Amino acid sequence: PPSVSTVLLNxxxxxxxRDSVLFAASNNSVISALFDTKSRQYRPYDFLELPGPSxxxxxxxxxxxxxxxxxxxSFFRNDVLPYLTFLGTVNPPTDYLDFAIGGDQLYLACGFxxxxxxxxxxxxxxxxxxxxxxxxxxxxxxxxxxxxxxxxDYSGVFTFRPSPAQINASIHFLP
Numbered sequence: 001p002p003s004v005s006t007v008l009l010n011x012x013x014x015x016x017x018r019d020s021v022l023f024a025a026s027n028n029s030v031i032s033a034l035f036d037t038k039s040r041q042y043r044p045y046d047f048l049e050l051p052g053p054s055x056x057x058x059x060x061x062x063x064x065x066x067x068x069x070x071x072x073x074s075f076f077r078n079d080v081l082p083y084l085t086f087l088g089t090v091n092p093p094t095d096y097l098d099f100a101i102g103g104d105q106l107y108l109a110c111g112f113x114x115x116x117x118x119x120x121x122x123x124x125x126x127x128x129x130x131x132x133x134x135x136x137x138x139x140x141x142x143x144x145x146x147x148x149x150x151x152x153d154y155s156g157v158f159t160f161r162p163s164p165a166q167i168n169a170s171i172h173f174l175p
Contacts, residue, residue, distance in 0.1 A: 014057040016064070021082045025054035025066045030074075032082035045082045050074060051089055060101045060143055063087070063123075073099060073106075075123035088124030098140040100148060102162055107148060109138035115150055117162075 012024040012031070020035040022042045029049055033042040052068035059065070064076040064084070071094050075087040092099070093116065096108035106118045106126065115138050118126040136158075140151040148160040 014054055014066075016057045016059050018059065021078075023057060023059065023064055023078075025050060025057045027053045030054070030057070030064070030066050030076060030084065032078065032084055034082050046084045048076065048084050048086050056098075058099070058101065058142075061103070063101060065099065065101055067099065071096070075120075088122060090120070090124065090126050092118070092126060097138070100141040100143040102143040102146070102148070105162060107141050107143070107162070109141040109150060111139070112137055114138045115141060115148075115160075 012026040015022060015024040017023070022033040022035070024031050024033070027050075029047045031044050031047040033044045035041075036043050050066060050068065051072060051074060052070050054066050055069055056067040057064065062077055062079045064078060066074045066076070068074065072089050072091050074089045077085045077087055079085075090106075092106070092108055093110065095113060096110045096116070098109040100107045101120075104120045104123075106120055108116045108118070110116050114136055116128070118128055121127060136155055137153040138150050139153045142149045143162070146161065148162050150158045150160065152158060
């Protein structure tokens with residue numbers, strides 16, 4: 001159908017698209033692609049190397065985060081679309097199941113440890129800021145419009161408002 005467009009990307013496993021820009025990650029690289037209205041296809045534009053095979057990609061504001069099979073998180077900035085700039089790689093605790101990023105705060109859904117919050121120092125180091133001790137099981141998290149959504153394996157979806165404070169930040173439950 002005319003409303004369907006295609007893009008040929010060899011070995012690319014995870015993808016994130018917004019407006020006319022697409023970001024994808026593969027075994028060894030992350031790329032940006034622009035939508036070409038004439039051909040109705042995405043054309044690769046920029047790419048950077050990754051430290052390992054990718055399993056997940058997310059974007060928040062102008063930061064793209066790619067998770068590798070080893071659990072490391074690589075950060076890329078794309079202030080001027082569709083260019084990519086490598087910011088750094090962090091090695092978070094190995095027990096996390098999902099991640100979300102808001103500003104320079106990294107939230108990790110860590111199963112029975114629930115949600116752990118870290119501040120990012122130039123996207124190259126992690127500093128623990130807060131840890132929840134709720135007796136639940138967090139399997140996924142996402143930030144949207146200044147709210148943190150946490151999927152709990154037992155109890156459903158929780159909504160929080162992350163604190164703007166960078167030091168000793170807390171996560172406030174929204175009723």
